[in-house]
Amino acid sequence: MIAFLSWLFVGWVLLQYLILLILIRTNWKSWGITSDDLPQVSVWIALRNEEKNLPRLLQSLDRLDYPKKKLHILLADDQSTDRTGEMIMQWAQNRPHVVCISTDKKNSPNLRNGKANALAQLEPFAEGDFYFFTDGDCEVPPQWIQKTLAAFSEKTGLVIGITRVEGKSWLGKMQEIDWWNTLGIVKAVNDLGFATTGLGNNMAIRKEAYKACGGFSGIPFSLTEDLEISKAIQKTGFQMEQVFSPENLVQTKAESSWALLLKQRKRWMAGAMTLSLGWKILLGMQVLFFLGLGAMFFFHWALAIVCWGAKLGLQGMFFRNLASRTNQKLLWSDLIFFDFYLLAAYSLTILYYFWPSPTIWKSRPYS
Incomplete structure (x- = not known):
């Protein structure tokens, strides 16, 4: 036996x-890069204690190769205890396409997930037919938006991308390989047409799909809000796709120790x-x-x-x-x-x- x-x-x-x-x-499913009739889009980012990571993120947002008149960047300071709020307010000056808010728990008392709460409070400021999402410890590529938009068809409600974990240490390199493992399996399964998962640091949602599923204020409490909203979107009948290309590759940082890694994985395990x-x-x-x-x-x-x-x-x-x-x-x-x-x-x-x-x-x- x-x-x-x-x-x-x-x-x-x-x-x-x-x-x-x-x-x-x-x-393998692949797409080109959208260049004609670019739609209005909003980029949503919830930030909490990202003072050290913000410069890289903000620089990458400045480098986005997308018309500013069609780009709306929404930043939510999720009750940070460092200079995150101050830094995004300073950055938003002289950038009319940027909106900054500070979250208030009282506005969404049923949301115990801090990030989902912050994202839900950005919704009233969103413009356009497509909502993009990334995180404070990420760096997005210049053609991130165009490449992701190319994967949307009329039936597509959610598109996820690929994220590379950067790490110079042995532990960091192993985390990078671990991400290739996970997202590679997701890509293969998704290209077969089966339901997979959201990816909160590299994800775009059609406005119609977001509204249909109730958005972040409508999903049940979860420590993995990206997974939860992807399930909600697919329940409404919308399909999802995954883009896997250099133009869509978002960079993020590896956890620097086993202790931090286990805290991250405990949440993912949930x-x-x-x-x-x-x-x-x-x-x-x-x-x-x-x-x-x-x-x-x-x-x-x-x-x-x-x-x-x-x-x-x-x-x-x-x-x-x-x-x-x-x-x-x-x-x-x-x-x-x-x-x-x-x-x-x-x-x-x-x-x-x-x-x-x-x-x-x-x-x-x-x-």
């Missing part, structure tokens, strides 16, 4: 990466627990692979090494192919160590998720 389960867990993941590799080579059974099985098998491989070492260690090598090879080719589509390069010297990080990250995240402590997000505790 143990041998059978070992083969099942290991074989499933090997087959999964083989199928993923085939899918991204044979079933969102993962609300996914469909199919997604839970798909993600769960990633964890069970290591259990199956460990058991296999006891009854056939040589075969276990071959299977592990096969996984490293298949997933490495998958990751490198994904990165190359955004003009990024991953080194095999980093990829061969990814499973050690993954085993540690999965194990610690599961333990920390069930540890009786609140989830800390942007200096706020959530129980």
